[in-house]
Amino acid sequence: MIIGVPKEIKDKEYRVSLTPGGAESLVHAGHQVLVQSGAGVGSGFTDEQYEQSGAQIIGTAEEVYAAAEMILKVKEPLPEEYRFLRPGLLIFTYLHLAANQELTQTLIEKNVTAIAYETVQREDGSLPLLTPMSEIAGRMTVQIGAHYLEETQGGRGILLGGVPGVRSGSVVIIGGGTVGTNAAQVALGLGARVTVIDINLDRLRYLDQVMHGSLNTIASNRRNIAEAVRRAELVIGAVLVPGAKAPVLVNEEMIASMAPGSVVIDVAVDQGGCIETIRPTSHSHPTYTVHGVIHYAVPNIPGAVPRTATYALSNATLPYVLKLADLGFERAIAQDASLRRGVNVFDGKVTHPAVANAFEMDYTPIEKLLAS
Numbered sequence: 001m002i003i004g005v006p007k008e009i010k011d012k013e014y015r016v017s018l019t020p021g022g023a024e025s026l027v028h029a030g031h032q033v034l035v036q037s038g039a040g041v042g043s044g045f046t047d048e049q050y051e052q053s054g055a056q057i058i059g060t061a062e063e064v065y066a067a068a069e070m071i072l073k074v075k076e077p078l079p080e081e082y083r084f085l086r087p088g089l090l091i092f093t094y095l096h097l098a099a100n101q102e103l104t105q106t107l108i109e110k111n112v113t114a115i116a117y118e119t120v121q122r123e124d125g126s127l128p129l130l131t132p133m134s135e136i137a138g139r140m141t142v143q144i145g146a147h148y149l150e151e152t153q154g155g156r157g158i159l160l161g162g163v164p165g166v167r168s169g170s171v172v173i174i175g176g177g178t179v180g181t182n183a184a185q186v187a188l189g190l191g192a193r194v195t196v197i198d199i200n201l202d203r204l205r206y207l208d209q210v211m212h213g214s215l216n217t218i219a220s221n222r223r224n225i226a227e228a229v230r231r232a233e234l235v236i237g238a239v240l241v242p243g244a245k246a247p248v249l250v251n252e253e254m255i256a257s258m259a260p261g262s263v264v265i266d267v268a269v270d271q272g273g274c275i276e277t278i279r280p281t282s283h284s285h286p287t288y289t290v291h292g293v294i295h296y297a298v299p300n301i302p303g304a305v306p307r308t309a310t311y312a313l314s315n316a317t318l319p320y321v322l323k324l325a326d327l328g329f330e331r332a333i334a335q336d337a338s339l340r341r342g343v344n345v346f347d348g349k350v351t352h353p354a355v356a357n358a359f360e361m362d363y364t365p366i367e368k369l370l371a372s
Contacts, residue, residue, distance in 0.1 A: 001031050001032070001069050001070055001324070001325040001328070002031070002032045002034065002067060002068050002069045002070070003018075003026060003031055003032065003033050003034065003068060003069070003070050003071075003072060003321070003325060004034045004035075004036075004058075004064040004065060004067065004068025004070070004071045004072065005017055005018045005023075005033065005034065005035045005036065005039055005055075005064070005071075005072050005073075006036045006039065006061040006064045006065065006071065006073065006081075007036045007037075007038055007039040007061060008039070008042075008073065008074050008075055008303075009061075009078055009080065009081070010075045010078060010300055010303070011282040011283055011284050012282070012283035012284060012303060012304070013042075013074065013075055013283075013300050013303040014042025014043060014303055014304075014306035015042070015043060015074045015300075015302065015303050015306045015309050015310045015313065016039050016040045016042065016043050016045065016074065016306075016310050017072040017073050017074050017093065017313070017314070017317070018033070018035070018072055018314055018318075018321075019040075019043075019045065019310060019311060019314045020040070020045055020049040020050050020052070020053040020055070021053070021314075022314045022318045022321070023035065023050055023053040023054065023055040024053035024054055025318060025322065026321065026322065026325060027053065027054030027055065028054070029322060029325065029326060031325045032056070033050075033053075033054065033055040033056065034055070034056050034058045034063075034064050034067055034068055035047070035050045035055045035056070035057055035058065035064075036057075036058055036059070036060065036061055036063075036064050037057050037058065037059055040310075042306050043306040043307050043309075043310040044306075044307050045310075061081065061084065062084055065081075065084035065085070065086075065089070066084070068089070069089070069090060070089075070090040070091070070092060070321075070324060070325065071089060071090070071091045071092070071093070072092055072093065072317075072321060073091065073092070073093035073094075074093060074094065074300075074303075074310075074313065075093065075094055075300055075303075076093060076094060076095050076096060076097075076100065076103055077091070077093075077103065077106075079102070082106050082110075085106065085107070085110040085112050086110060086112070087110065087111035087112070088111070088113070089110075089112050089113065090112075090113045090114075090115070090324070090329055091107075091112055091113070091114050091115070092115045092117070092317070092320075092321065092324065093116070093117060094116065094117045094118055094130075094133075094270075095114060095116035095117075095118070095344055096116070096118060096270045096271055096299075097114075097116065097243075097344050097345075097352070097355045097358075098243060098244050098245040098271060098272065098354055098355050098358040099245055099270060099271050099272040099358075101358075101359050104344075104345070104350065104355060104359060104361075107344075107345040108345055108348050108349070108350065109348075111347065111348045112345060113329060113343070113345065113346050113347075114343070114344050114345040114346075115324075115339070115342045115343050115344065116243070116342055116344045116352075117129035117130060117317065117342070118130040118242070118243070119242055119243040119341060119342045119344060119352055119354075120320065120338050120339055120341060120342035121242060121338060121341045121342070122338045123337065123338075125242075127178075127242060128316055128338070129313075129316050129317055129320070129342075130178075131178050131316070132309075132312035132313055132315070132316050133302045133309065133312070133313060134177070134178035134179045134182070134240075134267075135178055135179075135182050135312070136182075136301070136302040136305060136308065136309055136312065137179055137182075137267050137301040137302055138178060138179035138180065138181065138182030138183040138186075138238065138267070139182045139183065139185075139186050140301050140302070140304070140305070141179070141183050141236045141238075141265045141267060141301070142160070142171070142183050142186040142187045142190065142192075142234075142236075143186070144265060144296060144301075145160070145171070145234040145236065145263045145265055145296070146159075146160045146190065146234075148263045148287065148294050148296060149169065149233060149234065149261070149262075149263055151261075153294075154261065154289070154294055155261045155262075155263060155294060156233060156259060156260070156261030156262060157261070158233050158261075160187065160190045160191070160192040160233070160234070161190040161191030161192060162191060162192075167193075168191050168192050168193050169192050169193070169233040169234065170192070170193045170195070170231055170232045170233050170234070171183075171184075171187040171192045171193065171194045171195070171232065171233070171234045171235075171236065172194075172195045172197065172228045172229060172231075172232040172234070172235045172236070173187075173194065173195065173196045173197070173235075173236045173238055174197050174198075174220075174225065174235070174236070174237050174238060174239055174249055174250065174274060175196075175197070175198060175237070175238035175239040175240065175268075175274070176196045176197075176198035176200065176203045176204060176207055176217075176238075177198075177203075177238060177240055179236075179238035179240070179267050180196055180198070180236070180238035181207065183236050183238060184196055184207065184211065184215055185211070187234075188211065188214055188215065192234075193216070194214075194215055194216065195215075195216040195217070195218055195228055195232075196215060196216070196217050196218070197217075197218045197219075197220050197224060197225060197228060198217070198219075198220055199219070199220040201219060204217040204218075204219070205217075220249070225249055225250060225254065226253075226254050226257070229250055229254045229255070229257065229258060230254065230257040230258060232258065232262065233259070233262050233263070234262065234263050234264075234265070235250065235258070235262070235263070235264040235265070235275075236264075236265050236266075236267065237249075237250065237264070237265065237266035237267060237268050237269075237273065237274040237275050237278070238267050238268065239268050239274040240268065240271070241271075241354070242354070243344075243352050243353075243354035243355060244271070244354035244355075244357065244358065245271055245272040245354075245358050246268035246271040246272050246273055246274045247274060248273070248274055248275070248276050249274045249275075250264075250274060250275040250276060251276045252276045252277050252290075252291075255275070255276070255277050255290060255291050255293050256291040258291070258292075258293050259292075260291075260292030260293070261292065261293075261294070262292075262293050262294070263293070263294045263295075263296065264277075264278070264293055264294070264295050264296070265295075265296045265297070266278040266295075266296075266297050267301065269297040269298075269299050270299040270300075273297065275295075277290045277291075277293075277295060278295060278297045279295075279297060280297055280298075280299050281295075281296065281297045281298050282298060283298055283300070283303065283304060286298050320336075320339055323335075323336060323339065324339070330370060333366065333370075334370065340366060340367075343366045346366055346369055347369050349362070349364040349369060350362065350363055350364065351363070351364055351365065351366040351369065
């Protein structure tokens, strides 16, 4: 198979979808790898390193898309890239389609086969290709929040960990999954007072046990969320419904109740966000203020640490990439149920129920399309 790796063009997105080591593995397996010149520079990989791994360096994204059978990316295609999409092309990347109707419609109209990293799901419900980026985003949210709480950044002037004799900062995390767990670990490590809110009581029990009771856990309901948010200096939205648009759990009234200079960070923003006042920002312009509260809503947080993030992503995706390349799309998804669940669009149809539900589109099970 011919695999193409274009350079990411999202604002300050320095990750790349394949390391030179990953390229070497694919070439060794008999596949052809095309890498756009400069695609790996932001992660510290030179064109020469890819060439030494057996990849071919291509000058432009247009050439990569035109020659490749499968496109590997980190982030979703942007409107500038839509013209490169074509029938029969397989694209494997983070898509977050439930929050992007324009891209969903484009993939349907272009008859592209689209597999989303974030919806590749094992039988136990785990998300192997989303988890590494969720781990990074969760850990980063606390250091980002601590930064914006500084007076020089417009914040309340709060040191999250406090000092002896002075109250430490309050961190409220809505969602106890991978993002929330990693955020809680870092916040506790800094010495903050940390509360995790989740609807799953078993998950809250688990977190209380592994964090040795140092974490405050609260069952999710409107009143509990409102009270916790009102008292928080830093609120982290970490809600995930795989493949679906995130539910809004923090409304504008709750945000208005927070002290001026407090900070909210919504990691769910690429799925629409779980905070009513949130809208996507960028690494170039990461924040805005509503009711005196600083909002940070960069949808590609791990892009700020591309060296770590690229290795973590490639470690997770490479086995699936090899399977798709070795077996071809139809045989690969027939043999691997996890990969099959990742298919969002195929043969001009939406094949993920949550995406179809988000836009009131028809849902067609991938199994039905393959059978026909």
